[in-house]
Amino acid sequence: MAGLAKKFTEVERTARFDRAAGYVLDNMEGAVDRAAFLAKTDMPIAIIGARGTGKMYVAGVVHQESGGESGMLCAIDCRDFRNREIANQSISDALASCRGKTLVFKYPHLMCADAQHRLARQLTTRIVADTQPPVSLPRAKFVALFPDTIERLVQNQALTERLGSVFAGYPIYVPPIKDRQRAVQRWADKILQQECEDRSLPARQFTPEAEKAMLCHSWDGNISEMRQRIVHALQTTTGGWVSPTDLALFCKPGQRSSTATEPLLDGFGGEISTATQYQPTASEQLAQRLAEAVHRVLNVESAPPLGIWLEDEVTLAVLQRSGGQPAKAARHLHTTSRNIQRWLPRIELRTEQRASCLHWQPVARLIQSWISEQPADAVSPLDWARTVLIRQLESQGSHCSVKHRATLLGVSVPTYNKRLKEMAAVDQRVSGW
Amino acid sequence: MTESSDSGAPESASERQPVQHYARQYQALLEQQIPTALGFSARLNMLWDLSGAAPALDEGRVISLLGVNGDWRESEVRGWLQKDVLPPRLELYNMVKFLVAQLGDHQDVRHWEAFLIYGPGVVSSPVDHLLYREDHGRRDIATLIFAQVTENYKIPPTAYDAEEAFQRCLTLMYKLNIYEIRDFQPGHLEPFKNFMFSRLD
Numbered sequence: 001m002a003g004l005a006k007k008f009t010e011v012e013r014t015a016r017f018d019r020a021a022g023y024v025l026d027n028m029e030g031a032v033d034r035a036a037f038l039a040k041t042d043m044p045i046a047i048i049g050a051r052g053t054g055k056m057y058v059a060g061v062v063h064q065e066s067g068g069e070s071g072m073l074c075a076i077d078c079r080d081f082r083n084r085e086i087a088n089q090s091i092s093d094a095l096a097s098c099r100g101k102t103l104v105f106k107y108p109h110l111m112c113a114d115a116q117h118r119l120a121r122q123l124t125t126r127i128v129a130d131t132q133p134p135v136s137l138p139r140a141k142f143v144a145l146f147p148d149t150i151e152r153l154v155q156n157q158a159l160t161e162r163l164g165s166v167f168a169g170y171p172i173y174v175p176p177i178k179d180r181q182r183a184v185q186r187w188a189d190k191i192l193q194q195e196c197e198d199r200s201l202p203a204r205q206f207t208p209e210a211e212k213a214m215l216c217h218s219w220d221g222n223i224s225e226m227r228q229r230i231v232h233a234l235q236t237t238t239g240g241w242v243s244p245t246d247l248a249l250f251c252k253p254g255q256r257s258s259t260a261t262e263p264l265l266d267g268f269g270g271e272i273s274t275a276t277q278y279q280p281t282a283s284e285q286l287a288q289r290l291a292e293a294v295h296r297v298l299n300v301e302s303a304p305p306l307g308i309w310l311e312d313e314v315t316l317a318v319l320q321r322s323g324g325q326p327a328k329a330a331r332h333l334h335t336t337s338r339n340i341q342r343w344l345p346r347i348e349l350r351t352e353q354r355a356s357c358l359h360w361q362p363v364a365r366l367i368q369s370w371i372s373e374q375p376a377d378a379v380s381p382l383d384w385a386r387t388v389l390i391r392q393l394e395s396q397g398s399h400c401s402v403k404h405r406a407t408l409l410g411v412s413v414p415t416y417n418k419r420l421k422e423m424a425a426v427d428q429r430v431s432g433w
Numbered sequence: 434m435t436e437s438s439d440s441g442a443p444e445s446a447s448e449r450q451p452v453q454h455y456a457r458q459y460q461a462l463l464e465q466q467i468p469t470a471l472g473f474s475a476r477l478n479m480l481w482d483l484s485g486a487a488p489a490l491d492e493g494r495v496i497s498l499l500g501v502n503g504d505w506r507e508s509e510v511r512g513w514l515q516k517d518v519l520p521p522r523l524e525l526y527n528m529v530k531f532l533v534a535q536l537g538d539h540q541d542v543r544h545w546e547a548f549l550i551y552g553p554g555v556v557s558s559p560v561d562h563l564l565y566r567e568d569h570g571r572r573d574i575a576t577l578i579f580a581q582v583t584e585n586y587k588i589p590p591t592a593y594d595a596e597e598a599f600q601r602c603l604t605l606m607y608k609l610n611i612y613e614i615r616d617f618q619p620g621h622l623e624p625f626k627n628f629m630f631s632r633l634d
Contacts, residue, residue, distance in 0.1 A: 041482040126491035169475025
């Protein structure tokens with residue numbers, strides 16, 4: 001059994017990490033199989049799928065499997081044709097020089113009906129239009145990309161029946177990535193690897209929390225959206241791990257406890273599982289929970305002052321760790337004991353308010369464990385927590401007014417702007433180093 | 434008169450409408466010509482491609498077909514191969530029977546006939562099983578699953594036809610969207626065992 005398990009692991013590792021460039025090994029629920037099969041026939045091929053699903057990737061498979069040489073895959077974006085003349089001329093030029101190429105017509109249903117008819121006639125007869133005596137089209141592969149089924153496009157009169165029929169022989173459907181949960185991880189790993197290499201960054205990995213959050217996400221923008229989120233994450237994160245916060249993905253309440261179905265090998269002892277390699281620190285967990293808290297209250301009108309609550313909890317946790325001694329707590333908080341004594345009555349007044357908010361309780365517990373893990377000479381926990389919160393307000397709340405963001409931080413607008421400037425100055429110093 | 438069931442069909446003969454009613458309805462639904470079989474020509478050309486019995490369209494397929502059957506006329510062949518015109522039923526049957534015979538495998542002529550006319554949106558593809566035959570990656574995974582199932586259920590090699598069990602394994606992988614090792618879960622073992630070795634029970 002162990003030998004078999006080892007072989008399983010080797011195959012899987014090869015599948016996920018073997019190729020450094022290009023797309024990930026992903027069958028797209030049979031689309032790649034069908035593309036490889038049809039590439040060996042002379043039939044014009046339709047590739048159908050929503051935006052960002054990887055239709056060009058499948059077109060690339062057709063090109064490769066038909067023996068096409070690199071650099072001979074040519075996309076003709078029919079969205080660029082402003083009128084019939086331009087469409088006809090561009091297509092004529094492309095067809096005249098298509099020998100050995102794979103011509104990919106992107107969204108040909110957006111051309112005028114006349115241009116569609118002309119293209120259909122040339123593809124069905126394989127004769128160049130308006131030639132006397134007739135001249136055969138050079139040998140090439142013809143592929144068209146559509147966002148919807150051919151039947152529906154014809155029914156809606158976007159696509160002419162003639163051109164629709166040319167490509168309706170055996171269409172390839174590329175399902176959205178949200179329908180292929182297992183593929184989410186494959187693509188995410190690959191894109192992360194590619195983007196790190198492009199930026200000459202050391203290799204990074206997703207935290208298990210990030211993997212779960214990616215599985216929960218709907219990925220309406222498909223693979224394009226995934227790449228955008230990963231690029232954004234690499235711009236904001238500095239460590240070796242990419243968290244859900246970096247990806248701006250937040251599980252809905254109740255999703256956190258759900259467990260993904262374990263693959264076979266974990267069901268047979270789990271000795272090869274790598275899921276336990278990453279253990280988030282308390283500060284990472286806290287950052288994640290704060291991001292989720294901001295996500296939850298951003299669009300709420302009477303939102304709680306998260307910033308004030310955060311400072312309350314930090315102060316109380318530090319006091320508890322200091323055995324209730326204000327002087328000791330003050331050193332930890334990088335403030336004076338007089339300040340702490342001044343804050344305490346108002347913190348007490350807000351206790352009930354904080355306790356009545358169910359979503360806040362996990363944050364409060366995390367703050368306690370975070371403070372208990374902190375070294376005594378660390379940076380001020382108040383500053384750190386405030387900065388995390390402001391960053392989240394800025395990254396998630398760009399659509400909200402500054403006033404609303406200031407309210408969530410529990411400060412006035414001028415103070416909020418001042419804090420932003422301070423944070424930017426610190427960032428500039430860090431990047432200058 | 435009592436209203437018929439949800440489907441619109443009468444529940445009993447006594448509820449049947451007068452024949453004039455159906456005559457009017459028939460006339461209302463009447464089409465003057467068969468709706469276009471979208472993609473018929475493309476699929477027919479694909480079958481000719483797969484059969485290898487004629488050159489490509491741009492190399493004189495139409496003329497070549499006239500050599501296969503001298504009774505065909507050039508205009509009608511062009512209609513079949515380029516304009517989604519359906520051949521007469523007997524003609525289509527004979528053509529498909531001839532082409533399928535060239536494929537070398539056990540193929541269902543009527544299945545191909547229906548596929549050519551209606552396409553993959555209506556009729557399951559007769560070539561799906563050919564799609565993964567040459568997929569080495571998938572065959573590697575199938576081999577591992579085969580080994581896993583036989584080892585787990587202690588099935589001796591004498592108890593099964595290995596080729597049939599292997600093909601069944603590939604088929605179920607395709608049906609269950611198993612493309613990678615990690616798609617195979619512990620819960621898959623039993624259905625794979627039942628499907629691959631159904632004759633053992």
